[in-house]
Amino acid sequence: MTKRICDFIAKNMGLIVLAIGVLSVVFPTPLGSIDTIWINPLLGVVMFGMGLTLNPTDFRIVFSRPKDVIIGCLAQFTIMPITAWLLTRLFQMPEDLALGVILVGCCPGGTASNVITYLAKGDLALSVGMTATSTVLAPFLTPIITWLLAGTFVHVDAVSMFFSILQVVILPILVGFMIQRYMPEFTKRAVAYLPAFSSLTIVLLVGIIVAHNAGKLLTCGLLVMLVVMLHNICGLTLGYGIGRLLRLEHKKCVAISIEVGMQNSGLASSLATLHFAAYPLATIPGAVFSVWHNISGAIMARVYGRNER
Template sequence: MSTLARISDFAGRYFALLVVGGAVVAFFVPALAGITAYINVLLGVVMFGMGLTLSVEDFARVFRRPKDIGLGVAAQFTVMPLVAFALAVVFRLPPELAAGVILLGCCPGGTASNVITYLARGDVALSVSLTSVSTVLAPLFTPLLMLLLAGRWLPVDAGALFFSIVQVVLVPVVLGVLANTFLGGAVRRVRPALPLVSVVFIVVIVMGVVAASSENVLAVGPLVLLLVVLHNGFGLLFGYVLARLAGVGVAQRRAVSVEVGMQNSGLAAALATTYFGGVAALPGALFSVWHNISGPLLATYWSRRPVGDRSRPWLDV
């Protein structure tokens, strides 16, 4: 398993490059659009793998740290949706693209946030709990926020979104947590392979999205990339600012910032492909690349600034 662990580590380190490579291949091979028929299954496997890394303790922490977790979850489902809505209005986006950007903002945090928080010397336990709780709440909040924010551009079937998220997110995560709880020994043996499985499946999802939208990539790709960079940047910034205003510690601010700024882009791409079309899935696909660049860069900066260093109190990030 050590060899597999090394391969998984390699895939995790070079995830962004692998996604870019897959996207380039898919752009020149439109036939790969057939992958989109299996996106929900692929995402379900990824979410099951996420569940295998979680425990009941991660959810129970809500009752011991209600302030920190309540702050993070509230920021998750307000900052990114509202920033996405503002970007759609300011840039006067066409309906399909506006729906994709807003859907990305309404999704829960992504699992990569836990690794980035660790590298940034943030509160990893808080990050894991925030990912867990926001994922469980996604079937409720994601459809509701889409109905409220994206409804001005096109019809939103909140009920269908709810059931899709339950099927491809909630059920696999719960099954993963149960497996981790009752089959801990077996899960520990396969855990080194989980990062590799997640990376491969996310790359395949992105390839399907790009292949299905290859005709539109050149036309809207630069705009979508700009939107993704702004969305991610504002999420990281406002997440940190809100946590600071709430008076939590520096390690907790970093965790909230990363959790808010890094979305479950695979879920966004999958739901967009199913309900809003190929162009709507592009923000999620490009976000998969960008937040795996911005996250490590931010983590590198924070890792060089120990928590508690007050040499520059005006920049205690």
């Protein structure tokens, strides 16, 4: 019974995130009463879960198939940041929202991308390898690219962001990885429930961020939703297109598409909360992206799965 509930939660994460997002706008008080100080620990819990599932073999793909990983990571850290910057200029977004969109674009791939790639019958090994690699690169690339794209209109402390990502992302992953290495029995029992547990943690994370910004979402929500949807769709389509242009097989193209299109948007909201308190709307794009990319990911899993070649 418990396993069925966990499977249901993991498979329907997109709908659950959407539901909690809508409820948090309509009834913001319950989750709005939770202090935003909990955003970082909650994200750390998700990253800890990722560490529990990581295996040294996940990094072997970097050495056994370096071309695929390099293509994927280059696409990840060019398509999404540049597209984010272009969209903020095209729609002449206010500085707060523009910063939030750029932060989303500069973050590594999200952990949900591996599940979506599996459901889409893509190259799961490549997806996991890309997620692991882009996450390891994030402390260096995310602050630098954010500084390059957003530093012209806001102050970006790249060094401080570097240490924040180490603390919120890398450290929990390392702890999870070490527990997996030295407590294998515990890990075996925990892994069966991790997708559902991580999904619920992400749901709570999104709910808190949305609830704290419910009023602002009602005033600028349509613009943010439009830009976030376009950003995600561009990532999905351009990621697949680059794979095809370089004559990669369909499964690899699917993995790159999903990995590029699905960002660690929780990290974007966390960085906005930590480092850009003077720009309160900067947390909103990450929250909206967290809702939307799970929905679009589920849709693309069906589309790609049906068109497997």
